[in-house]
Amino acid sequence: MSTTTSPSAASSALTTETRLPSALRLGAARTRVELMTFFRERDAVIFIFAYPVIMLAIFATVFGQDRQGGAADGPGGIPFAQYFLPGMVATGIMLTSFQSLAISIAVQRDEGALKRLRATPMPAVSFFLGKIGQVLLVSVVQVALLLGIGALAFDIDLPTTASAWTTFAWVFLLGTATGAVCGVAFSVLPRTGKSASAVVTPVVLVLQFISGVFFVFTDLPTWMQRVAEVFPLKWMAQGMRSVFLPPEGQEWEASGSWQHGTTALVLMAWLVLGLVVGVRTFRWRRRDDG
């Protein structure tokens, strides 16, 4: 090994000042490593990446065959598979952003991996660029998979208008950003890495049940609807319904409309809240480590 640093390194140290790798390049390196890590973790692949696809397949299959002679219908004659697809897209976004980050950062913090990174010249911004890159890429692949399987296996009609895809784009991006930021903020709650998924998963599950992901939202008790309206998932699901359901679908919304403005407001409010809390509470070290 080249441990002979003395004369050559002394002179090179003078010239290396400007040669620190850029934060962006390191962000790309972190993204690659985060992706490799994500896809090698069986739990993450099953319960975050594949989960919405599996749920879509189960729901579409079960409810698609409960009547003789053709696909069963959801509200307004919309096929069940089509009605559930937006909910699964919204769930996928929340799992890949919120659940994935809340658990992985809590675990990395507990294991000392964050502290070790902090001891290197890698800037903090590169670490977060890596997390963002990982979340975005996994989300894109996951949603593409959902839409592909929905279209090919369950004959779901995908939207054809530019305005629908524009809505899809902003709900997707805003939802992912909000989920990611809230996931980072939430990661300080689990006391140990082992407890991380036990703390995070119930939150995600409860939100799925009350936010109209598995059921028609208006079938839920009114008080439950009110509770769900406080949280982002309900609005992400509703935003996605506005993309994948025909305009008549609005009639089965609680308000009778898609409420794009409210959706954007609620998601942005959580984005800001997550940012403020995250910036104030983020730590590179365990709680018991000073």
Add this chain to the structure above:
Amino acid sequence: MTGRRTGDNGLAVEVTGLRKRYGAHQAVDGLDLEVRTGEIFAILGPNGAGKTTTVEILEGFRSADSGQVQVLGQDPAHAGRQWRSRLGVVMQDSREQSELTVSELVHHFATFYPDPRDADEVIDAVGLREKATNRSAALSGGQRRRLDVALGIVGRPELLFLDEPTTGFDPQARRSFWELVKGLRDGGTTILLTTHYLDEAAYLADRAAVVRDGRVVALGAPDELGGPDARRPVVHWTQDGTAHSERTATPTALVTRLSREAAGPDGEVPDLRVVQPSLEDVYLSLISGAEHPQDTAAPHTTDGPVPDLETTR
């Protein structure tokens, strides 16, 4: 940004009057320290002596309440990436269960630095070639520690912090680890080592500081710690049925006197022993605050393996 390699005075680390308090506990209480460029410097001390707090202040992880700290010519509290790229840090409490392989991790960490070592050479140097394609989560404790070291040195640091690096090693792994550390020093890396193991400090360190209650109580080459007084031998003998012992700078004279006064009919002084305090005796006396090594109640053997102080105390 001047004084790139070190401070202008040939010191890699310079600490004066360092203090750090956690609530009512004064963890570091007026600690002074100088680590010279190119040496292996060991900080010895029991748990709670303030070793890790001190080292973490030097690494820039904690802020000092007061005192002057210069590491590679800069104040760690305000130093940036450029400064950090000249450090290597091997922490005490890393138990990362990464899904990445040894090779992937070392190559990845190499990208953080402006002038890294060759990642594969580093893997060879720490003896992980055969495990290079294993996921780090599947490594044994000692192998993981070697990986920690690989990640700490891949950036070609001028100053390497090793916080209790060989805890949990078997003797053979420890010996080869020591050779690795010496090799780094011989290659020009300054090393600041904290350890519980006296034999480790004795074998590796050019100089050592013993820390107790947040301050340095002894400083010097490991075989000179505590000064000549601490190493003054003790003569033990039995006279009139009672055991005696006397600390003396002139044991030969004492034994000569005893052979006249206390010898039995066969000319032998009963139970006569001259005991040289071991490094462990000296250390235990230093950290207990006792005036002389023999005043401590700890059992002492003068040779043979020195036990881990954490378990013996």
